[in-house]
Amino acid sequence: MTGVVSDKSTPNPANAGLIMKFVELDGQDGQPPRSVSVGGLELEPLNYDELAGAQLHKPLSVPLNWRFARILETNIEGVEINGLARGNAVLDSTHSSMVISLQRGGWLPSGLALANAGVTVLPDRNVISQIKGRFEEGSVIGAGQDFLDLLAGQEVRLNPLLYAIEGNDRSIPDRPIVEAQLTEVMAFLRKALPTAELVVGSDSLRGALGLIDDTRAGFERKRNFLLHLAPFLTAPTSRRLFDKRWTDVMDAADRYGVARYSLIVLAALSAVAVPNSGSPAKRMLKFREGYSEQDAYNALADVRSLEILIHLLALFPKEHPAIFTADRALALFWTGIRAHNFRRETRSVSCDLAPVEQLFPGDTINLWESDCRRRAAVQAT
Known part of the structure; x- marks a missing residue:
């Protein structure tokens, strides 16, 4: 079956997810094509390879796998209305997806993230800029068709924290x-997407300022870490220099007080590990000639x-947060580290990582884990 997203006029409770209709390309034995409309889907996120191979600026063909979908309408005999179903299909769309949803388990084209009921979208600054050029009073005014257009008319939850x-x-x-x-983005979003629910309250400013203050010292240490490494990591790392550059990263992490197991150190090591500057982590860190404090800040x-x-x-393990970004390198890094087993610990949160070969080829991920354990053992003595 091929699939289409339902018309926006289809009744749908607030933030309850998209309704999708799947139709056979051709009927069987002279019969009309079979079809089924479902809502409340839990779409399985896509993986690194599917993102790396996607031409996001062109109409996408998206493999979909879902579970717990409720059947709303069908002409298939023996299938009960309101029954639950799981299944798979290929969505041959007419939409590009210049904006990507990063979420638990991987990624989805932006609008398809709304299929999951209860999703809260955190758009980054680039996506806010795209919304500015694409929506007005709830209507799509931008050229072409993009999965981001599915925000129109939806009572989706939007949290502008990242922008602020x-x-x-x-x-x-x-x-x-x-x-x-905060004032600027709230006013704009209310005008562009009037049906959206803005997750902004009386404590939002205090929460944003608290987050900045809580992370300020670590942010500055990480900035110094990147500025120190930029002259070494801007050029491709040859096989001959691998050991030296790997040690440079670890030594810089220790020097500036940046945890070896942090995402920023992981990204720098991936930039070393993948030949010919081929790691998306290197593009995410924005290393270049004349690397500046502003470049480091953006990264x-x-x-x-x-x-x-x-x-x-x-x-919040029962919630469904999703970051909307137009940064392909950032999206590849997120899908490539395959974060899972998110958990709250005594004084922090943690997760496990299982990076793909494209980020850590050969035995390099084991080398990173070994170096982290060695450092932890030294600190414990």
Whole structure:
């Protein structure tokens, strides 16, 4: 079967997910094509290879697997209305997906993330810019068709936290800037997507400022870490220099007080491990000639969004947070580290990682784990 997203006029409770209709391309034995409409899908996220091979600027063909879908309408004999079903299909769409949803287990084209009931979308600054150019008074005004268009008319939950805490001058924002950014983005989103539910309350400003203050010291240590490494990691790492550059990363992490198991160190090591600057982690870190504090800030803001996602998944396991981003390198890094087993610990949150070969070829992931254990043993003595 091929699938289409239902017309927006289809009744759908607030934030209850998309309704999708699947129709056979051709009927069987002269019969009309079979069809089924389902709602309340839990779509399985897509993986690293599916993202790496996707041409996001073109109409996508999306493999879908779902569970717990409720059958709303069908002409298939023997299938009960309101029954539950799981299944799979290929969605041959007419939509591009310049915006990607990062969520538990991987990624989805942006609009398809809304299939899961109760999703809360955290758009980054690039996506806010795309929304500005694509929606007005709830209607799509942008050219072409994109999965982001499925936000129109949906009562989706939007949390503008990432926009506010990043600021607008590529540096850590102070209170007036954060307050102004929150006011600006709320006014815009209410106009662009009037049916959306903005997850902003009286404590939002205090929460954003608290997050900035709580992470400020670590943010500055990580910035110094990146600035120290940039001259070494801008050029491709040859096989001859692998051991030296790997040690450079670990030594810099220890020097600047950045945990060896942190995402930023993991990304820097992936930049070393993959030949010919082939790791998406290297593109995410934005290493280049003349690397500046502003470049480091932008990279850290991206990585912080993933750290926030991990915290949300660990602290609120029944919720469905999703980061919407247009940064393909960031999305590849998230899907490539295959974070799972999110959990709350005594004074922090944690998760397990199972990076793909494209980020850590050969035995390099075992080398990272060994170096982390060795450092932990030294600190414990």
